[in-house]
Amino acid sequence: MQQAGLIHPSNPGCYYYLPATVRSMEKLVRVIDQEMQAIGGQKLDMPSLCSADLWRRTERWELMGKELFRLQDRHSADYCLSPTHEEAVTTLVAHQSTLSYRQLPLLLYQVTRKFRDEPKPKLGLLRGREFYMKDMYSFDVSEEAAYGTYESVCEAYTRLFSRLGLRCVQVQADTGNIGGTLSHEFQLPADIGEDKLLVCESCSFSANVETLTSDQTNCPKCNIGTLELSKGIEVGHTFYLGKKYSNIFNAAFSNTQNKPTIAEMGCYGLGVTRILAAAIEVLSTDEEIRWPGLLAPYQVCVLPPKKGSKADDASAIAEDVARGLSGTLAHLKGEVVLDDRIHMTIGKRLKDAKRLGYPYVIVVGQGALEEQPKFEVICQNTGETMFLSKDGLLDLLRTVETV
Structure with missing residues (x-):
């Protein structure tokens, strides 16, 4: 800690x-x-x-x-x-x-x-x-x-x-x-x-x-x-x-x-x-903090692309995702963090996210700019990585339990 x-x-x-x-x-x-x-x-x-x-x-x-x-x-x-x-x-x-x-x-x-x-x-x-x-x-x-x-x-x-x-x-x-x-x-x-x-x-x-x-x-x-x-x-x-x-x-x-x-x-x-x-x-593991789901300080961390990268245009999408999750899913109000340190690489910020133990990390990169946008979602507590549409993302996070 x-x-x-x-x-x-x-x-x-x-x-x-x-x-x-x-x-x-x-x-x-x-x-x-x-x-x-x-x-x-x-x-x-x-x-x-x-x-x-x-x-x-x-x-x-x-x-x-x-x-x-x-x-x-x-x-x-x-x-x-x-x-x-x-x-x-x-x-x-x-x-x-x-x-x-x-x-x-x-x-x-x-x-x-x-x-x-x-x-x-x-x-x-x-x-x-x-x-x-x-x-x-x-x-x-x-x-x-x-x-x-x-x-x-x-x-x-x-x-x-x-x-x-x-x-x-x-x-x-x-x-x-x-x-x-x-x-x-x-x-x-x-x-x-x-x-x-x-x-x-x-x-x-x-x-x-x-x-x-x-x-x-x-x-x-x-x-x-x-x-x-x-x-x-x-x-x-x-x-x-x-x-x-x-x-x-x-x-x-x-x-x-x-x-x-x-x-x-x-x-x-x-x-x-x-x-x-x-x-x-x-x-927890040696590399990652894992909280009990109910006790994680924040449930979701959204990572926009690095400024100046090929996926730079997805920054606005990342902000929309962060706002949308808090607005659409009432139980996530106040539970979503946007890591806006866009001068840093996604890899560095992803390492920090694992170190702090956000249960769900959403990487908004090149896939978000495709005709059918996809978001990389990392589930910290299981180690699973998924690529989901916006609807799939909402379905996943709708099941998150909070207090």
């Missing part, structure tokens, strides 16, 4: 997100919003600057150690830049004194910057100190209902990665310093991944090696298959928290007998910027 000009380094583990990356991230957030709101999620925004008093009440001020970015205000009060918001959201819900069982389950989520003092930030956006995350927190009337919510969020995550065209594995995981009694990671299999996974060859069982004994080779679920070791990039994590936080902050609701009852909780994270980087890692 850095070589392609998508991000630029700032401090260790921190990056400028350049315009194409911001476009891609905004698209990812729209897909996340669709999936979270489909299961009843409500979006909010919580402060990144959180009081140490909240974290001391859960004992995580000490437990998190050097991972927390800590600071003091002018009055010497302690704060942290939050890596996660369990304390904050539970306090918010606890202050809703009229909360009724009729209003549950309550699923609150945000997409915001998070901060973690990584000892060795590396691999670009895969492990940074400042990053974007979607974090959701659920409040339910009972343990049974909370498990149902947990399953619905896991299913939403599975749908999300399916829509992005990414193979994602849900694995049994450790609860770590978040806590709770049940946890799953969502991993994209990749050789560069930092997590070691054990996957059964016979059934659906998979787990992070942290959760199993070091010498375990037989599947604990089916007792038949052998566990195969692989690597993955963690892009999501879910936790069933029970009453760990709601008890501490008295996050209660009125039950059917109108008596105060402590809510059952879950929390669910998605690494927004990490998903972008991980998707590029698993989909």
Whole structure:
């Protein structure tokens, strides 16, 4: 991403997100919003600057150690830049004194910057100190209902990665310093991944090696298959928290007998910027960036001929094609780029287009000047090249999915 000009380094583990990356991230957030709101999620925004008093009440001020970015205000009060918001959201819900069982389950989520003092930030956006995350927190009337919510969020995550065209594995995981009694990671299999996974060859069982004994080779679920070791990039994590936080902050609701009852909780994270980087890692080749189709910053790049070349007269046609696609196909409005650097050869601009990962590149050359105009269309994600008429081009791009 850095070589392609998508991000630029700032401090260790921190990056400028350049315009194409911001476009891609905004698209990812729209897909996340669709999936979270489909299961009843409500979006909010919580402060990144959180009081140490909240974290001391859960004992995580000490437990998190050097991972927390800590600071003091002018009055010497302690704060942290939050890596996660369990304390904050539970306090918010606890202050809703009229909360009724009729209003549950309550699923609150945000997409915001998070901060973690990584000892060795590396691999670009895969492990940074400042990053974007979607974090959701659920409040339910009972343990049974909370498990149902947990399953619905896991299913939403599975749908999300399916829509992005990414193979994602849900694995049994450790609860770590978040806590709770049940946890799953969502991993994209990749050789560069930092997590070691054990996957059964016979059934659906998979787990992070942290959760199993070091010498375990037989599947604990089916007792038949052998566990195969692989690597993955963690892009999501879910936790069933029970009453760990709601008890501490008295996050209660009125039950059917109108008596105060402590809510059952879950929390669910998605690494927004990490998903972008991980998707590029698993989909791209050495020479070309390949985005998930929904997340490409732009869907189409039109290349006019070089100025002064034999096909120079086709420049006007290229401009018409770019305008026409945005005007004729509503879903491509704002999704078409005209590379007007006509002082450069088409070959050079085509190389740049592949480096940036436009799903479709349309080369407007000599063929566009023929009696039956033809356009060279390169499909980045398949490597296929086609020569299409204008109608054929419209038919092809009419099927492009956008958000």
